[in-house]
Ligand SMILES: Nc1ncnc2c1ncn2[C@@H]1O[C@H](COP(=O)(O)OP(=O)(O)O)[C@@H](O)[C@H]1O
């Protein structure tokens with residue numbers, strides 16, 4: 001009987017040297033759909049993704065892909081994996097088509113099937129017009145699309161993309177989001193980012209991590225619902241902003257003619273006159289990763 005398509009991450013710990021704990025006993029079960037892995041720089045996202053891609057081994061813990069332990073036996077996973085690492089080097093003198101054919105051959109695709117697949121992917125990532133241009137002439141966004149095409153060569157059941165939108169302009173970001181949501185379906189897609197807007201419109205589920213720990217994991221709707229009545233709007237002066245920052249998670253602040261318009265994330269009314277507003281995912285993310293709120297939660 002085929003095992004359920006899921007990735008089970010169990011008690012993963014990754015240490016670097018003696019003192020650095022990049023992943024701290026992290027557990028998470030991922031099912032088909034788009035999972036946004038959201039965390040500030042240094043949260044441990046790339047460390048986690050390297051383990052899930054079987055590029056590195058954790059200090060402790062287990063990962064099961066469709067029931068198989070990928071640390072002991074990575075071969076099945078590797079066959080079904082597409083991975084776009086955070087820094088993705090390309091062979092500058094090859095054209096997109098040559099580069100993809102080269103990788104297809106390394107991945108063992110028969111040449112006829114490879115030629116068809118490569119043309120299909122080039123069209124899918126919208127590089128048909130540039131397919132015969134050497135990669136050194138590509139923009140950051142174009143190179144990133146080549147990166148995503150290479151990750152799809154084997155029609156992966158598990159697709160892992162690590163900060164794919166870094167260096168992309170807003171239009172390229174939007175295009176990338178559409179591309180990912182078009183190919184979701186019967187695969188597990190994990191996308192890491194530190195930018196909320198990269199995932200809020202396309203992710204089925206969002207995992208928020210910081211300092212190697214998983215802080216929240218749920219659908220965007222459920223994450224927002226939990227923050228209902230916990231985001232406050234107030235208009236204050238400059239000195240008040242400074243004082244409030246010491247005490248609260250200020251998720252937004254904008255200078256206007258009548259003072260600073262701020263959003264405060266807090267379960268009780270933080271100051272007289274503050275009124276409840278609809279939470280955004282940015283509020284949720286900042287609340288979870290904000291050092292003061294963590295201190296409050298564990299106090
Ligand atoms: N090879 C490494 N050796 C030592 N420390 C590392 C190494 N890789 C990452 N780190 C540290 O581990 C933490 C998590 O890093 P990383 O997984 O790259 O986070 P993210 O991708 O969320 O930015 C950071 O403090 C980083 O400096």
Ligand SMILES: [Mg+2]
Pocket residue numbers: 045046047086162163
């Ligand atoms: Mg990273």
